[in-house]
Amino acid sequence: MIKGLVAVFLAAILTENYVLAKFLGICPFLGVSKKLNTAVGMSAAVTFVMVLATAVTYPIFMYLLVPAGLDYLQTIVFILVIAGLVQLVEIVLKKYMRVLYRSLGIYLPLITTNCAVLGVTMLVIEKSGEGYGFLHALINALGAGIGFLLAMVMFAGVRGKLETADIPKSLKGLPITLVAASLVSLSFLGFAGLVDNMLGLA
């Protein structure tokens, strides 16, 4: 049980990294990774919303939509739940936790349209079944968020170096950023099979 949870957690961070292996959440990955502090702030907000959204959407799907035969409404219900949740979190933070709001709040409006959040909640439903329950779903969401953080922080470092590099004119800006992302994602390919081997599951 514990072993399974650890495997889910590590896989979500390394081998199935949502940004670099699954291509989810590329917009914030490219847009907000210019500076380390914004990259960390955005990732923290994304992780928070991912776990919270999974905690809400998973029971809604399993105990409300499926028994009522409404599982085709998944997309529309999930996006509305996420949008509402983000709005609610923003209001609560603004009212009761000013410090946290100042560091995370500004990223919240962006998160509704972050496909990584919707992606996590939907992939978790797809995976659910034998031996993969609510707890696994939450751990997976947490791992996905931390994987996002890892990718953002690594990439912010790479981009810092790019600022001073001499780049051909047409490659300046986004193209060279994408080439750099390609190299960072190449390094993540090295993790393939690592989790299973480490925990003796292979």
Add this chain to the structure above:
Amino acid sequence: MACKGYLKEVTKGIIKENPVLCLVLGTCPTLAVTTAASNAIGMGLAATIVLIGSNAVVSALRKVIPDKVRIPAYITIIATFVTIVQMLVKAFAPAIDESLGIFLPLIVVNCIILGRAEMFASKNPVIPSMLDGLGMGIGFTAALLLMGSIRELLGAGTWFGMEIIPALNIVIFLLPPGGFFVFGMLIAFANKLNGGKTAKNAGGCASCPMKGSCTVLGKGDKSDD
């Protein structure tokens, strides 16, 4: 005269304001589903249908929807169309449903669609909005097809599953790093053709539909000074 104007709405999305290569919107599906040319066509068509439908409805309701709740309203409209397309694809093209997987429902959060609703359909009448959706959809499909063709050809030596150059199988082009690399090169090429005008500031955020309510960019700029 009017005819000419309508034609312009369609063609601008294909080249001058190509959503992928010039506005740099919808990067996630562009990178994820372009491992084969056929996936690219499937994704492009699905997104085009959603774009035309959501643009039409958003434009028709543009005087009814209060400004404050417009984004949630747009998302609901878009999600409705995505669900319809999802059902159609599942029923008539299960193979495409299989290969697009999670990215079919994720059309909901594709910034091209929300972006066009916010930038165009909310300000223009129904017919031009639908044509804008059609043009943007064709532009999206064309860019995806281009990228899918390059990646499939280099990665597997095939095109739409037909064998073209059997000796080519540089698998890395089918893996995530290859996706980033080909996309970077295509934007660089588009940049070169446009004389370096595009994509200079479009770092994913600059063209984001949520830009108005987003303070990240503004804050980042300030700390620069």
